[in-house]
Amino acid sequence: MQVFFSMEGKELWVRVKGEVDLESADALRRELEASLDHAHPEVLMLDLEGVTFMDSSGLGVILGRYRRLKKQGGRVVICRPQPQVRRLLEISGLSKIMTIHPHGPETAGGVD
Amino acid sequence: MAGEAQVKNSMALEFLSLPENVGLARVAVATFAAQVDMTLNELEEIKVAVSEAVSNAIIHGYNGEPQGIVRVAVERTEAGLVITVEDKGCGIPDVALAMQPAYSTDPERMGLGFAFMQAFMDELEVTSELNRGTRVRMFKAFKGEIGK
Numbered sequence: 001m002q003v004f005f006s007m008e009g010k011e012l013w014v015r016v017k018g019e020v021d022l023e024s025a026d027a028l029r030r031e032l033e034a035s036l037d038h039a040h041p042e043v044l045m046l047d048l049e050g051v052t053f054m055d056s057s058g059l060g061v062i063l064g065r066y067r068r069l070k071k072q073g074g075r076v077v078i079c080r081p082q083p084q085v086r087r088l089l090e091i092s093g094l095s096k097i098m099t100i101h102p103h104g105p106e107t108a109g110g111v112d
Numbered sequence: 113m114a115g116e117a118q119v120k121n122s123m124a125l126e127f128l129s130l131p132e133n134v135g136l137a138r139v140a141v142a143t144f145a146a147q148v149d150m151t152l153n154e155l156e157e158i159k160v161a162v163s164e165a166v167s168n169a170i171i172h173g174y175n176g177e178p179q180g181i182v183r184v185a186v187e188r189t190e191a192g193l194v195i196t197v198e199d200k201g202c203g204i205p206d207v208a209l210a211m212q213p214a215y216s217t218d219p220e221r222m223g224l225g226f227a228f229m230q231a232f233m234d235e236l237e238v239t240s241e242l243n244r245g246t247r248v249r250m251f252k253a254f255k256g257e258i259g260k
Contacts, residue, residue, distance in 0.1 A: 022167040023131040053138075055163040056224040084156045091231055092224055 002050075003031050005039075006105065012041035013105045017050030020058030029061045036065070042074045047104050049080040059092050066098060077101050117189040121147065129170045129180035129199070137184050137197075138162040144186050145193055148254065157232035158195070158252060164225035165197035165248045173201025173246055192234070192253040204240040211238065 001018035012035060020028060036044070044065060051058075066076045079101040081089060089095040123144050127133040138159040145158050166182055174180035185196045204210045211226040230236050235251035 019135060021131075021163055022134045022170065053159065053163075055160050055167065056228060057167060059224065084153075084160075088160070088228070091228065 001028065003028060005031075005035050007039055007041070008045075008105060010042040011045050012036070012039045012043070013045045013047060015047040015050065015105075019053040020051055020061070021053065021055050022057045025057035025061050028058070029064065032061065032065055036068065044069055044074065044076045045079055045101070045105070046076060047079040048082070048085055049104060051082060051085055054085045054088060056088075056092070059088060059094060062094060062098075066094075075099075079104055117191055119187045119189055121188045122186065124183065124185040126181055126183045128178055129174040129176075129182050129201075130178050131167075131170060133182070134163055134166045134170070137166045137182070141184065141186055141195060144188075145252075148188065150254075154252070158193070161229045161232045161250055161252075162195060162197065164228050165195075165250070168225050168248070169197060169199035169201065169246065172204070173199035175202065190254075192251055195233075195250045195252070197248045197250075198245060200245040203242040203244055204238070204246055205242060207238050207240050 001016065001020060001024040004015040004017075006013045014032065014035065016028065018024070032044075046062065048054075062076065062078070069076055075098070077099045078089065080103065081100065086095070086100065089100065123140070125137065125140055127136065141162045142155045142159050145155055162184070166184065169182045170176065170180075173182075180199060180201055183196075183198045187194045213224060213227040226236070226238070229248070229250060233250040234253045237249040238246065240246040
């Protein structure tokens with residue numbers, strides 16, 4: 001798994017590539033926490049286009065960051081999940097509490 | 113459980129309860145499953161179910177201790193695949209409670225492991241004994257002429 005960060009105004013863009021499971025979830029959690037501590041974004045934009053596999057370990061990391069951002073008045077937006085990841089987001093109910101965005105950082109042009 | 117018919121092929125895998133073996137288990141089972149003409153979507157479902165069952169064995173069965181043995185076995189019959197994931201860990205005190213969606217003892221986990229297994233497989237059977245271990249059996253039925 002690889003994680004790439006960039007700051008666009010008040011949005012922290014995080015592009016995740018590879019598989020997110022029990023093996024990689026802790027590393028993703030640590031990297032996200034460090035970046036949130038450093039950048040204090042209003043919105044965490046999680047670009048999941050490059051995620052080829054995810055299970056509930058990955059969803060737990062997303063839910064944990066959602067709770068953190070919500071407490072601080074911010075939010076999490078999930079961008080371009082692959083169909084199999086989108087299905088997990090729907091079954092888990094995460095798609096009801098977070099926005100799923102069809103675009104990545106090149107075309108999103110900011111989120112309201 | 114359905115699928116308890118003549119076994120046409122089988123495989124078994126044993127490994128230590130290490131997180132890096134979760135990927136090994138799901139890829140091995142998916143590769144075995146791909147010997148018959150399953151759809152990519154079905155293979156993805158099998159991968160998630162196996163990943164959840166093996167993650168549960170590591171996190172809950174062995175409480176993250178890396179010296180436990182996890183055994184994954186798959187049998188292919190005409191009807192479908194029977195996938196068994198076993199550990200010799202601490203067992204689940206209340207299986208019915210553990211299988212409820214959003215039941216988790218860890219705030220960073222969603223408690224959706226069994227929910228995903230149930231959603232993606234056709235049958236799910238969990239047997240557990242305290243301090244003896246847990247066995248998860250899942251059945252994925254073949255659609256149409258697959259497996260014949």
